[in-house]
Amino acid sequence: xxxxxxxxxxxxxxxxxxxxxxxxxxxxxxxxxxxxxxxxxxxxxxxxxxxxxxxxxxxxxxxxxxxxxxxxxxxxxxxxxxxxxxxxxxxxxxxxxxxxxxxxxxxxxxxxxxxxxxxxxxxxxxxxxxxxxxxxxxxxxxxxxxxxxxxxxxxxxxxxxxxxxxxxxxxxxxxxxxxxxxxxxxxxxxxxxxxxxxxxxxxxxxxxxxxxxxxxxxxxxxxxxxxxxxxxxxxxxxxxxxxxxxxxxxxxxxxxxxxxxxxxxxxxxxxxxxxxxxxxxxxxxxxxxxxxxxxxxxxxxxxxxxxxxxxxxxxxxxxxxxxxxxxxxxxxxxxxxxxxxxxxxxxxxxxxxxxxxxxxxxxxxxxxxxxxxxxxxxxxxxxxxxxxxxxxxxxxxxxxxxxxxxxxxxxxxxxxxxxxxxxxxxxxxxxxxxxxxxxxxxxxxxxxxxxxxxxxxxxxxxxxxxx
Numbered sequence: 001x002x003x004x005x006x007x008x009x010x011x012x013x014x015x016x017x018x019x020x021x022x023x024x025x026x027x028x029x030x031x032x033x034x035x036x037x038x039x040x041x042x043x044x045x046x047x048x049x050x051x052x053x054x055x056x057x058x059x060x061x062x063x064x065x066x067x068x069x070x071x072x073x074x075x076x077x078x079x080x081x082x083x084x085x086x087x088x089x090x091x092x093x094x095x096x097x098x099x100x101x102x103x104x105x106x107x108x109x110x111x112x113x114x115x116x117x118x119x120x121x122x123x124x125x126x127x128x129x130x131x132x133x134x135x136x137x138x139x140x141x142x143x144x145x146x147x148x149x150x151x152x153x154x155x156x157x158x159x160x161x162x163x164x165x166x167x168x169x170x171x172x173x174x175x176x177x178x179x180x181x182x183x184x185x186x187x188x189x190x191x192x193x194x195x196x197x198x199x200x201x202x203x204x205x206x207x208x209x210x211x212x213x214x215x216x217x218x219x220x221x222x223x224x225x226x227x228x229x230x231x232x233x234x235x236x237x238x239x240x241x242x243x244x245x246x247x248x249x250x251x252x253x254x255x256x257x258x259x260x261x262x263x264x265x266x267x268x269x270x271x272x273x274x275x276x277x278x279x280x281x282x283x284x285x286x287x288x289x290x291x292x293x294x295x296x297x298x299x300x301x302x303x304x305x306x307x308x309x310x311x312x313x314x315x316x317x318x319x320x321x322x323x324x325x326x327x328x329x330x331x332x333x334x335x336x337x338x339x340x341x342x343x344x345x346x347x348x349x350x351x352x353x354x355x356x357x358x359x360x361x362x363x364x365x366x367x368x369x370x371x372x373x374x375x376x377x378x379x380x381x382x383x384x385x386x387x388x389x390x391x392x393x394x395x396x397x398x399x400x401x402x403x404x405x406x407x408x409x410x411x412x413x414x415x416x417x418x419x420x421x422x423x424x425x426x427x428x429x430x431x432x433x434x435x436x437x438x439x440x441x442x443x444x445x446x447x448x449x450x451x452x453x454x455x456x457x458x459x460x461x462x463x464x465x466x467x
Contacts, residue, residue: 321427
């Protein structure tokens with residue numbers, strides 16, 4: 001473990017903010033908090049401003065100036081009042097005149113979670129940027145009686161602050177390791193570990209290395225962690241970590257089985273051969289058209305891409321729908337006799353939403369077997385024989401059942417999808433979205449951006465392999 005400790009020291013030197021950056025962030029926090037309080041007073045709106053998240057808890061990573069500023073309103077207000085006042089204050093903050101200030105707002109947008117909030121980017125005179133989420137919530141007294149999910153966050157903040165002192169750097173190491181593994185971030189596009197979850201894991205095990213050892217030696221699907229021994233959550237998620245402030249909630253609910261498995265695999269390999277590359281893997285590369293053609297020919301499979309025009313919804317709405325749609329597509333293909341090689345993959349940018357299908361069998365004969373009832377099921381057998389008495393190839397018996405060979409309506413997977421895609425259970429916002437089905441390397445003429453080419457290369461040659 002001595003070499004592992006040396007690796008961790010090198011990583012920490014790269015990710016821990018120095019004193020100057022720490023003081024600069026603290027100065028911006030003081031500035032933006034005071035600005036919100038002044039505007040709330042000017043608008044005669046009563047609230048409490050609180051900083052939550054990694055910036056409040058000292059677990060943030062160098063260069064990541066992401067602030068969660070919560071506006072806590074009295075629970076007696078209605079949800080409509082909270083949303084209206086929260087957005088009014090947020091917009092007033094970003095539209096202030098900052099011409100004589102040391103920080104100024106560069107841009108902002110209205111985002112949506114359970115209710116709307118403002119996400120803004122500020123910049124100081126030296127060019128450093130600060131991302132600020134200005135989020136309204138209710139100042140409830142009991143985390144089990146929340147009005148919306150964000151109402152728990154102040155309780156999370158207080159809990160972590162009471163436990164985290166002295167092990168903040170361990171959290172930083174775990175976050176960076178998860179980023180290196182590609183499993184950090186609980187947004188539904190990623191389905192990984194949240195920042196709060198990483199903090200709880202370090203609180204539970206005591207250090208980065210102890211989390212890694214536990215994952216490598218004892219974690220499996222269904223592992224349950226309950227720091228406060230009070231859990232009443234009964235779900236069967238891949239990993240269950242009971243929320244210390246809410247016994248009915250799993251903090252790891254967003255984590256997918258594959259991302260849990262990637263973390264366990266990464267932890268195992270790190271203990272076997274520690275290295276800085278687990279924290280800072282090589283940058284992902286793009287695939288080009290010649291390489292894609294070569295890969296397709298070598299694999300002998302067929303790639304089909306269902307490319308939707310992206311509906312105007314956020315990722316946390318789009319990706320669950322995209323995954324459900326992908327599963328519905330796979331089910332249709334299986335029902336009709338086509339065979340997938342791998343499970344469907346999904347991707348999206350600001351303009352497109354894509355389902356990638358790799359098929360082992362994408363073309364079928366013009367006929368298919370249709371199996372009928374057993375010959376001794378006389379009533380049903382008689383109906384079957386009568387229905388298919390004009391069958392071109394006749395009726396025969398196989399394993400005690402009548403069998404008839406009938407014409408297959410769709411012999412090509414692409415043809416089937418073009419004809420039947422609208423009939424299956426697509427996601428709500430994808431049902432009416434325009435789409436095209438693109439064959440193989442032709443996709444390179446449709447989606448030309450770097451992000452898609454990186455995604456496509458990662459599908460075939462993941463740089464986070466399991467070797």
